[in-house]
Amino acid sequence: MAGAFGRPLTPPDLPANQREWETMLRASSGHLAALQLRWALREQRLFSACPADVAEYLDAIYTLNLDRNLQCEDQLADFIRLLNSIDVRPVLLKGAAALVGGLYPTSGERMISDLDILIPAHRLPDIIDKLAGAGYKPRATEGREIPSPVGFRGDHHYPPVVSADWPSRVELHISPVHLEFAALLPSEEVYREATAMKWRGGECFLPSPTHFVAHNIIHAFLFNTKSGLEPVSLRQLFEFALASRVYAERIDWKNIRNRFESHGHGKALRQYLALANTLLDFHVPEQIDISAGQRPNIQPYLIHLDLDNRSALWTINFLRQVKSRLRSLWQRRGKIIQELSTPGVYKRFVRSILGSPEG
The missing domain is CATH 3.30.460.40 (Beta Polymerase; domain 2)
Structure with missing residues (x-):
């Protein structure tokens, strides 16, 4: 991504095989940063060195995102x-x-x-x-x-x-x-x-x-x-x-x-x-x-x-959600009993731990 700001990139900097490409695309998509990756590759004139399916994937994301943003x-x-x-x-x-x-x-x-x-x-x-x-x-x-x-x-x-x-x-x-x-x-x-x-x-x-x-x-x-x-x-x-x-x-x-x-x-x-x-x-x-x-x-x-260890990520996510939910409840402490008696609060917590979207 730093290539978008001028950091020199050369073909050896690119992923060496399909597995490495998949890892990079998964990581960039997880950060909603695939478009910045595309930008960097184009800025450094390395987009043509990407595998055809990778280039098509990044272009498709850009096209769909441009349409939505318009x-x-x-x-x-x-x-x-x-x-x-x-x-x-x-x-x-x-x-x-x-x-x-x-x-x-x-x-x-x-x-x-x-x-x-x-x-x-x-x-x-x-x-x-x-x-x-x-x-x-x-x-x-x-x-x-x-x-x-x-x-x-x-x-x-x-x-x-x-x-x-x-x-x-x-x-x-x-x-x-x-x-x-x-x-x-x-x-x-x-x-x-x-x-x-x-x-x-x-x-x-x-x-x-x-x-x-x-x-x-x-x-x-x-x-x-x-x-x-x-x-x-x-x-x-x-x-x-x-x-x-x-x-x-x-x-x-x-x-x-x-x-x-x-x-x-x-x-x-x-x-x-x-x-x-x-x-x-x-x-x-x-x-x-x-x-x-x-x-x-x-x-x-x-x-x-x-970090790519699922157990460690799950633990961090669990701690994050506990901290976040407790802070949210404390901010609404005047209604805390009502909140804790509502099934929705527990459903949201479980979904967040499992990484499921809230809607």
């Missing part, structure tokens, strides 16, 4: 116009911001699972009412009730809204990050420093480059990896490195350093940058020091990435 862009444009009709201009987050902001060469290079949008919390009731008239309905996880949008503060986003007319679910965020990290990236600050733009007949905001990068670190590393015990997401790490290159001097690295250090996350910030440097040749900004002593601190994350 539909998602149509959906997003329609969604923004719906919000504009009630005088709401949202801030686009994560994949939505990357697509609309043109971070990738085309829409086909970035896989997205949903559309994340930041809205003013006090407008949530009006927004839900407007979306209901347009065919959108909130979808709650099995065993949970749809909360009232009035005064909603129970999570960083409302239950996803879905429409039979569109391909993607939409998450309406009242905070760009999970509530435990809300002070690290406050909604008011994101709105205040966002860039207003007109796009396909609607008006919205894009996060500042500094906030886009900070959001990536908080969501991908602090929450998913360090809090959730998940392996480092290569797709998110790639997007971090890409945004750092594209936005370049527009990123205030001193602000990011001070932000994370003041909230006790300076070590995590340096670890994430060290991972990007090691895996993707990310050029660490001079404002942030990742000394040689930092290298041993990232070894557990590198080992987890390479």
Whole structure:
């Protein structure tokens, strides 16, 4: 994947046989990063050296993803116009911001699972009412009730809204990050420093480059990896490195350093940058020091990435799910008895341990 950023690759760097190709494709697909692999091979002019079935597979993924993302862009444009009709201009987050902001060469290079949008919390009731008239309905996880949008503060986003007319679910965020990290990236600050733009007949905001990068670190590393015990997401790490290159001097690295250090996350910030440097040749900004002593601190994350032992992975996943479920229950501790008496909570836990999707 580092070949997409210019790291020289030669034919000997490619998998030597079918088994190695299958291993690499399985790993990249597991990280939703097969498109970055394709990008790197094409950038290094090695795509023609791939076995024919591998090239066809990667091209097929790109074509299918491009088609879906173009539909998602149509959906997003329609969604923004719906919000504009009630005088709401949202801030686009994560994949939505990357697509609309043109971070990738085309829409086909970035896989997205949903559309994340930041809205003013006090407008949530009006927004839900407007979306209901347009065919959108909130979808709650099995065993949970749809909360009232009035005064909603129970999570960083409302239950996803879905429409039979569109391909993607939409998450309406009242905070760009999970509530435990809300002070690290406050909604008011994101709105205040966002860039207003007109796009396909609607008006919205894009996060500042500094906030886009900070959001990536908080969501991908602090929450998913360090809090959730998940392996480092290569797709998110790639997007971090890409945004750092594209936005370049527009990123205030001193602000990011001070932000994370003041909230006790300076070590995590340096670890994430060290991972990007090691895996993707990310050029660490001079404002942030990742000394040689930092290298041993990232070894557990590198080992987890390479882990192929099913028993070890199952154990890690079990611990991750226990930790995640307990944290979720604690955040809703006012309803903990009701939660524990609901069969759905146990079904979701078992499915998550077995690696089954929740829907």
